[in-house]
Amino acid sequence: MNYLAALILLVSPLTAFAATAGTDGYLREIGFTDAQLSTPFATEGREAFAGLEGTGRVDDPAGDVVDRTGVTSEINEPWGDILWAELKKNDTAQAWDLTVSFADNIPAAPTKQVQLFFLADADGDKTNNALEGYRIGTDAEFSVLYSEKEGWHTNFKWFNNEAAFWAVNKETTATFSIEKNLISMQIPFAELASTLAPNWRVLAAVADGPKSQIDVAPGVGFPPPKDQTYPVPAPNASFPNSPSTWVAITILAIAGGFATNRILAKRRQT
DSSP states (O other): OOGGGGOBOOBOOOOTTGGGTTTTHHHHHTTOOTTTTTSOOOSTTBSOOOOEESSEEEEOOTTOOBOTTSSOOSOOOGGGSEEEEEEEEETTTTEEEEEEEESSOOOSSOSSEEEEEEEEOSSSOGGGSOOSSTTTTOOEEEEEEEETTTEEEEEEEEEETTTTEEEOOOOOOOEEEEETTEEEEEEETTTSOTTOOOEEEEEEEEEETTEEEEEEESSSSSOOBTTOOOOOOOTTTSSOOOSSSHHHHHHHHHHHTSOOTTSOOOOOBO
C-alpha cells in the first residue's frame, strides 16, 4: 500500500494549542501516553475513521498530527496541520466547494512531498465502498498534490469494489486554488452528484523520505486499534463552537471510537 496516499493537508481554527501545530503536542496535552505515541500500528485494523455527512464545517485541533502508523511524527510542518474543513454546494458553478485551512501558509514549492485528499462516497451506494483504513466508507478520492515535475496538480482514484483496489484509470475535472493557508477545491456535480448529502472526510499528508506527517478531519490523531481506547478531548476543548451541528456529531464519533448512523462506519494500482 502507498502510504503517501494517507497524507492530506487539512486545517482547523487556531486554538490554545496552536503553538504546537505540526507536532503531537495537542495529543500529549489531552492525555496520550508515550507508549501510545511510540507504538506503530497499521492504518487498517483500527476502529473506523470518522466521517461527515452533507454540507458544513468541521474544526480540527492544531497539533493532532501523527505519522502513517499513528505515532509521533518526526516532521514538524504546521502547514500540514488541519485547522478546519468546509463543504458547500455551489449551484451556480454546478459543483461542490471544499475549503481546507492549515496552521501556516502553504509553500509554493514544498521541499517535501505533500498531498491533500478529499474522500467521499460519490454515488451514495454504501455497498461498493472501501471497508477499512483511512478511506473506509468512501469510493472516490480527489486530491491536490505537489511534485517538482508537475508543480501543484490534481489526481483522482476510484474504488473498484469487484477487484478490491483503488483504480487510476479515470480523470477528474476538479479544480483547485491555494491562497496563503487555504486550499480550495471545486468538484463538479458530474463527479459528485448534487442529489447526495455526501459522506466525506479530508486527509493531509507530508512525506520526507520514510518520515511522514498525517492529519485527518474529522478526528483527533488516528482512531485507536480495535478493542483499544484513546483519550477523548473535553467538549469544546478542541472543537470551538460552530453554527452547525457537525462539531457535536464529530465529538460523538471520536468518543465512541467508531461511527454512528450519522457518521461513516466506517498509489498507483491498475
